[in-house]
Amino acid sequence: MKKIIKLIPLMLILVLALTSCQKNAENSGKPKVYTSFYAMYDFTKTIGGDDIDLTNIVPTGTEPHDFEPTASDMAKLSEADIFIYNGVGMESWADKIIETLPQNVKVICTSEQIPTDGNDPHIWLSPQNAKLQMQAICNVLSEVDSKNAQNYINRLDSYLTQIDEVDTEYKNAELDGKTIFVTHGAYSYLCNDYGMKQVALEGVTGDSDPSPSQMAKVVDQIKSEGISCIFYDPLEGDKMAQAVANEADIQALPLYTFEGDSESRDYVTVMKANLEELKKGI
Missing domain, CATH: 3.40.50.1980 (Nitrogenase molybdenum iron protein domain)
Incomplete structure (x- = not known):
């Protein structure tokens, strides 16, 4: 019984402390x-x-x-x-x-x-x-x-x-006139800024997978145009990109949409990372 009595003040202190913290946050x-x-x-x-x-x-x-x-x-x-x-x-x-x-x-x-x-x-x-x-x-x-x-x-x-x-x-990277193949059609503004063209396996929302015939068509285009890579958004994963890369014997590289970032990086950092990936792949 004595142990219980001794615990009550401690519990009250904790409750009051939490309440105080809450009020301080609300009144910041x-x-x-x-x-x-x-x-x-x-x-x-x-x-x-x-x-x-x-x-x-x-x-x-x-x-x-x-x-x-x-x-x-x-x-x-x-x-x-x-x-x-x-x-x-x-x-x-x-x-x-x-x-x-x-x-x-x-x-x-x-x-x-x-x-x-x-x-x-x-x-x-x-x-x-x-x-x-x-x-x-x-x-x-x-x-x-x-x-x-x-x-x-x-x-x-x-x-x-x-x-x-x-x-x-980006302007100094000689991207003008280049075509990039992507799994997610999310890069039209990036392409417009620097004179590139994107060919996408799926639409901007990524809510539907391409059919086998669409995949085959893209693979044929990649081979005929001598494309060296396909880009994917790491937030979606690289499964589709790897399937195309394996079929076309090219590499799959990340190109971040910045919809989310597992490393909590800022915009400038991610855009610089994207530029380095573009240089590798075109």
Whole structure:
């Protein structure tokens, strides 16, 4: 009995400590910002830094196209100050969520002012588009949290310089006129920026596998054009790419869509990695 009595104060202390931590988090004064998936999360983290309380909705390693928010996700999002998403059909679930959000939640579609290319939502794979998306994020953070606006602007300016450097590296890589074979048709904006053409085994959402006849046709084209590799998005896996590579006797190389990243890398790092893979494969 004595042991139980001694434990009660300790349990009370723990409860009070947890309650205190919870209240401190709630009263931090930082804007509560939610992002739809990894690219939007990374852009927002880069600009927001420690001045925001940031949460990403789609778990790392999950395809944003396939994701379905839970009731818990929707409840948390209703308490946000800002919700940031890509649009252009990237998050098929976003429209449902937005309709249910309270009016005080600021909703920003980062692709709103960007010309789109057909049905491809992967607009951030163009460095110029990524800059526009980051500017939109900076604008909303500065509007909602004006006291830290200069911090957001400074971080944006610093990062835009890095993106411009990456853009220059791509332009100097002699990619113009090259054709890339990919499993996932997600690279139209990247190709448009640097004069490349993509041939894809499957559509932009990757929700259907190509038929045997489609696979055979691509393999024949690869052989006839002397293509040395096929690119795949590591988030989807390399099974399809390896099947084509084995049949055509070429290599399979990763080309990241930045929908998610297992190493939690930033945009500039991944775009540089993509350039190195492109140089190997074309």
